[in-house]
Amino acid sequence: MTSIRKPLIDKHLRRNDLGLTVRDYEGVMSTLCAGCGHDSVTAAITRAFFELSIEPHRAAKISGIGCSSKTTAYFVGQSHGINAVHGRMPSVATGAAAANGDLYYIGVSGDGDSLSIGLGQFCHAIRRNVNMLYIIENNGVYGLTKGQFSASADIGTKPKKGAANEQTPIDPVKLALTLGASFVARSFSGDKKQLVPLIQAGLKHKGFALIDVISPCVTFNDHVGSTKSYAHTYEYFHPVIHADYVASKETITAEYENGAAMDVELHDGSVVRLRKTEEDYDPRDRGAAFDYITRHDGKGEIVTGLLHLDEDRPDMRDMNKLPKAPLNRLPFEGLCPGAGALADLQKDYA
Amino acid sequence: MNPTNTTDPDYFHKVVDCQWACPAHTPVPEYIRLIAQGKYTEAYMVNRHSNVFPGILGRVCDRPCEPACRRTRVEDEPVAICRLKRVAADHRDEDISALLPKKPAKTNGKKIALVGAGPASLTVANDLAPLGYECTIFEALERPGGLMISNIPSFRLPATVLDEEIGYITDLGVEIKYNHPIASMKALLDEDYDAVFVGSGAPKGKDLQLPGRDEAAANIHIGIDWLESVAFEHTDKIGKQVLIIGVGNTAMDCCRSSLRLGADTVKVMARKPRAFFKASPWELEDAEEENVEIVVNHSPKSFVVENGKLTGMVFEKMEYELDESGAITSQKSAGDVTIPCDDVILAIGQENAFPWIERDIGLEFDKWDVPSVDKDTFQSNRDGVFFGGDAAFGPLNIIWAVEHGHQAAISIHKYCEGTDVTDRLAAGLNLVTAKIGVNEWQFSNDYDPSDRRQMEHVELTERFRKLDTEVELGFAPEQIATEVQRCLNCDVHTVFEAPLCIECDACIDICPVDCLTITVNGDEDDLRTRLTTDADNLEQALYVSDPLKETARVMVKDEDVCVHCGLCAERCPTAAWDMQYGVIHIPLVEDEVTAAQVAKGVAAE
């Protein structure tokens, strides 16, 4: 953390459609270690909300426990938020999304929070296709509790002190692919060119959008021998699909060359433009994506980009035929039909 | 781009916009920090070392540093650098004799003649006398200071301040011969001096030959002559309606002096629109505060004389067309107007004049009758004759006169020693970390968003009672405390060690002004298209690192936009960024002496 807050100097700052600057999308001052990848992810989220011109009060931030989970305090201050119990962010988000479909839900979690204590919750939120952006700030350790290996630690990765890890890692990307997730991406805190548009697309995607962000723990897992360090990630970083977010179809120009780009229209009419940086990769084919990632895992490569996108799956609210309006705006009679209606319903099961 | 060479002293010097813009390179942020610590005497001495007249300049300096000030990139107004200089002078210890250079026990036997007791000659004497040179200044007038005493009105610059700071120089054993105009350069050169310095200024005010000029001569005054006769109390009144022709700084002093000598209405007549005025904005403001009317687009045509007396002036009203850049593309007349007046003061410029220098003594003059003077050494084409101040290149200002004096002193010393005047010490740079602990700095790095403090003035009714009532009151303690915090400490530099960088992006995220970018290298034009934000001032450099370890990209810092908050250094996990004080060493003649002694010592060993 720094000794002073980042001062507000706005003479040269650009304003978005709402007349706000990027600084209006910040939160309180970060208390994380200097150089923590999580702070860079925070900066990327801040930038994405700003670029999308989302009114801050239309954002809801949910998190669990961990250095990563602390970061919801550091962006979009003028919004809603819950800092839940360790690993329980997905169920809180599920409940909130069920009650009010009008907000942009962003969950921030860690590899410890989501892949150990919260693994079950994480899987079921995917199955339900909760309409939210779910970011895992993945550093391979429990940073907040001083650097124990998490479930995402690779085989052979070395801790600062002690023995290398021998257990197989859980890869949230592959897990999400097998569970039918409709938006699956991986990125790196050190690459905002890739990360910011992914966050924009993930916020606009209808359904569960997972971004697994390699976000090095500079204090406990950034040494030689660690597979989640800055140096290791730079070396093995392997982008296959670049996603650009385009706010509306009209503004799309033909600046991309030779058919390598593919447009996917999102539910609100905005577009995600996918550009292949790897010839034989098809982000629409879930099975092929899984195979590709597995093959490259073998070479130690970190496959990144918008790895799978399926805009056609219904989200939780569609599946459960929930009303469009938030529950707090429905008339009481509609929400609670009374004892008579209950009795009638029970007759069906008699 | 090639990696930036930060060992070149000019590189970081240029980042300190104010110091770079100051002709004498006064270390501004350094003295502002001393003021912030309550060390007024030290702040005064830091100033005196560079600019010799802190009390004087703290009031009337032309302050080229202020428009350059980095603060104007993040908000509208620069730091009140000049006012803070006066703060140091106002609050320093009364007796600073122990800190001042001393009159040497014995002289070195070398005699220097200096013509004119303006700031240029006084600076030469200030620098040479402590080294043992016998300096004699010949001054035509009865008091020292040049235009500072004869033209700058005492309501802007009190005589006590002048006397005190000039006194520090005469205390060094410098002799001033008053009422002693030099009438012949030839005769002076025939005398027994080892070198001659000409600091006689640009003493000739321009006249305006229009119909009626001669008939109305009694009520038409040349600005600088008139101000001088006011200063020496030969003139103590003026008519009720006064017109000032011209809108430079001399015009501002003439109009304000007129008000104090009994004028009721004073109009400053300008030929062009406001954007073309030569006067400093603050001088215009001060005049307008005193209800001087500034009339634009009036071109003088003739003087109206009735019964042998001036009664008015005819002006042609002008209409101008401007292009987008503001330049005049065409002008046309919109008819004549007559404006009544009792007196006219001409303030349309000054020129050099050397009627006392014979043209057959081997001193070269150019086609404008200005002597040929070297821009670095201030030497004329005649050995042993040096020029400085307004006499060298025409009218400038006090701080330039001081800088010329410093440089001429070096040349005179080298000339007297028989060494090469062009072989001069280069500027030096000493970088020292400002870090004193984890995220703890020797300077206050937080950004203070306060607006510039406004100088309080003596009440309008009060200030006209006496000619020499100083209008500006100086800063009050609360104003000092706030104004010092507005300084961005531009002399505490961001210094980058590429091998330490792990490319985590932390510095880029925290920078409040988007100063930093990690990107693929390219030439400057190309790089500038890829920076996080655009610069206002393309004169400021891009600081480009060596290739970074992980990706071979480079760290690029735009020196124009940085506010020196140190957050990059606080956020950097590897201390690849550090904040370091850069002490820029600008050599004076005393340094030349020390360097020569060191060189001699080394040679003897």
Ligand SMILES: Cc1cc2nc3c(=O)[nH]c(=O)nc-3n(C[C@H](O)[C@H](O)[C@H](O)COP(=O)(O)OP(=O)(O)OC[C@H]3O[C@@H](n4cnc5c(N)ncnc54)[C@H](O)[C@@H]3O)c2cc1C
């Ligand atoms: C009205 C007015 C207002 C100004 N206001 C400011 C201001 O606010 N701030 C600022 O920075 N600058 C100001 N200036 C400019 C500034 O005063 C000059 O640039 C500066 O004084 C030049 O210094 P100098 O040493 O070269 O010469 P000067 O100050 O002109 O001194 C020359 C001296 O030489 C003497 N002299 C001339 N010829 C001879 C001779 N033959 N023999 C002996 N003595 C001789 C003169 O009497 C005079 O005393 C102002 C100028 C004017 C006219």
Ligand SMILES: Cc1ncc(C[n+]2csc(CCOP(=O)(O)OP(=O)(O)O)c2C)c(N)n1
């Ligand atoms: C129920 C419960 N069990 C254990 C803990 C201790 N704990 C706090 S944070 C944390 C792990 C955080 O790891 P991760 O989610 O990866 O976050 P990071 O700090 O690495 O960003 C644990 C185990 C807790 N707070 N609550």
Ligand code: SF4
């Ligand atoms: S301990 Fe690790 S994860 Fe936590 S703030 Fe520090 S660097 Fe980031």
Ligand code: SF4
């Ligand atoms: S000191 Fe560093 S963080 Fe502060 S403005 Fe300059 S580059 Fe940016």
Ligand code: SF4
């Ligand atoms: S914070 Fe330090 S290590 Fe990180 S990118 Fe900046 S200079 Fe490099």
Ligand SMILES: [Mg+2]
């Ligand atoms: Mg973790």
